Amino acid sequence: MGLPLVLLLLLPALLPARCCEPPEGSAGAVRALSARLLGLAGAAARDPDPAVYLALRLAREHDPRLEQRYLERLQDAFQHPYGRSLQERGRWDAEHSMSAAEPPHTGRLALYLLGLRAACPTPSPHRALVTWLKYCLEEDWTGSRRHGRPLSNYYQYGLGVLALCAHHKRVREEVIRRLLAAQHHGRLGHGGNTVDTEAVVALAFTCLERRRLVGTELAAELRAAAHRASRSMAKAQGPDGVIGNIYSTPWALQVFLATGTCQTEPAFGQAMAALLENLEAFGTAATMAQVLPVLHGRSYLDITSMHCQEEPDTLTPLDMEPLAEVPGNKTVQLVVECPLPWCYDLKLYDRLVPVPAAASLLDVLQAAAALDPHEFRFHTQDTSQGPFLTQVLGLEARQEKQNYWQLLTAPDIPLQMGIADYRPRDEEILILRLSEW
Numbered sequence: 001m002g003l004p005l006v007l008l009l010l011l012p013a014l015l016p017a018r019c020c021e022p023p024e025g026s027a028g029a030v031r032a033l034s035a036r037l038l039g040l041a042g043a044a045a046r047d048p049d050p051a052v053y054l055a056l057r058l059a060r061e062h063d064p065r066l067e068q069r070y071l072e073r074l075q076d077a078f079q080h081p082y083g084r085s086l087q088e089r090g091r092w093d094a095e096h097s098m099s100a101a102e103p104p105h106t107g108r109l110a111l112y113l114l115g116l117r118a119a120c121p122t123p124s125p126h127r128a129l130v131t132w133l134k135y136c137l138e139e140d141w142t143g144s145r146r147h148g149r150p151l152s153n154y155y156q157y158g159l160g161v162l163a164l165c166a167h168h169k170r171v172r173e174e175v176i177r178r179l180l181a182a183q184h185h186g187r188l189g190h191g192g193n194t195v196d197t198e199a200v201v202a203l204a205f206t207c208l209e210r211r212r213l214v215g216t217e218l219a220a221e222l223r224a225a226a227h228r229a230s231r232s233m234a235k236a237q238g239p240d241g242v243i244g245n246i247y248s249t250p251w252a253l254q255v256f257l258a259t260g261t262c263q264t265e266p267a268f269g270q271a272m273a274a275l276l277e278n279l280e281a282f283g284t285a286a287t288m289a290q291v292l293p294v295l296h297g298r299s300y301l302d303i304t305s306m307h308c309q310e311e312p313d314t315l316t317p318l319d320m321e322p323l324a325e326v327p328g329n330k331t332v333q334l335v336v337e338c339p340l341p342w343c344y345d346l347k348l349y350d351r352l353v354p355v356p357a358a359a360s361l362l363d364v365l366q367a368a369a370a371l372d373p374h375e376f377r378f379h380t381q382d383t384s385q386g387p388f389l390t391q392v393l394g395l396e397a398r399q400e401k402q403n404y405w406q407l408l409t410a411p412d413i414p415l416q417m418g419i420a421d422y423r424p425r426d427e428e429i430l431i432l433r434l435s436e437w
């Protein structure tokens, strides 16, 4: 006798995610990428990043000693500021001159808590950490009531809900409803590409529904919302298999994996093939950490069901190959624009900058500053994604005003990489434009 119809319909959701792994032939390339991330994680000079730890934990092969050392470094970095009560934290902020105007650290704290959940054995998180994350979400929620958006951003707000869910902690229904409404009204975007954020939010919805942290009515709404997100991602797929851009494609794949649609959705295989064809695009620790989980057939939801005993201790770190030397020079045209109403002029700077052929955009900015020390100045802020451009010609992009220095190549194409990673071509025109997101 055949399977009853209802079971057949449920089958995709019941099958383990393993069926949705990339093809066998790609195993070597995926393993090499995992080993390279491990190599970067072993470099003590870099600040530990919880997203890197998550990627190491979600891989199919491991180096338990290196992972343990990395976890200890993360614990050192996070327990100090967050492992204390709210009152103590207030004093700590004052002593370390943390500004009250700074947005809540929802995303970093969420990733750290997700990392703790993925550790084997799972250390019981300091209660203060969970309280802190709840507090950050409340701050974000209050911000979204006042400004129509969270103080951090929806990506981080989604990560916050996901992390609490992974620790089986409830979130106020209003907090979840705010996310549902934002998704419904298409308000999740940050300056263009919304796939990453929609995906994180869909993962949070799926977690809440699966782990039965909400009532049946809300659970049905969340399931429907996650499926809508998965459908709209499949529809957004380009002919090259990419969904959004190459860096958001892994997030779409996480949604297909988490919702079980990876087995029925043709977009899954095409997007996976696009990733495998473009693995060289994932050259920084942050981008490797975001792509590796799906290359191992896993999503962030899998951290709630880790099998600690079955982890093969077979991965060894691999050093990154040094960038190939490119002889000669190139000239890049650097343009600074401010189209915002309060700027005195649209074009604030425009000049040709000669640099060595292998120069990055950051090198171009440094060369311009050396050529025109009085005219061209810029500032960056270190983030887990690399140096983030915050100030140009004395004009500061303000988070609270939703301004940022957008990077574009002429005529009007936003770059998909930051200043440290983008290597302009000879005679390319690069625009730094103060924009709103």
Ligand code: B12
Residues within 6 Å of the ligand: 106, 107, 108, 111, 152, 153, 155, 156, 190, 191, 193, 196, 197, 245, 246, 247, 248, 287, 290, 383, 384, 385, 386, 387, 388, 389, 390, 399, 403, 404, 405, 406, 407, 408, 414, 415, 416, 417, 418, 419, 421, 437
């Ligand atoms: C929200 C967001 C933004 C917001 C950040 C402001 C804010 N307060 O929220 C805005 C719109 C300003 C932004 C700008 C850019 N972004 Co953005 N952003 C994101 C997003 C959706 C979430 C980041 C986040 O909150 N992470 C969680 C927290 C815990 O991590 P964090 O490191 O502390 O987060 C901070 C930094 O990531 C920083 N940041 C955000 N984007 C970028 C990009 C780069 C290259 C750097 C160095 C830093 C940086 O802002 C975050 C908040 O303070 C990610 C999606 C993703 N998959 O990661 C893309 C993402 C990181 N951004 C990306 C890009 C390309 C950019 C831009 C270069 C786009 C452009 N052409 O101008 C610019 C950066 C330009 C600059 N000035 O240096 C890419 C990076 C890909 C890569 N190769 O590394 C991502 C992955 C999106 C994508 N799929 O393409 N971004």
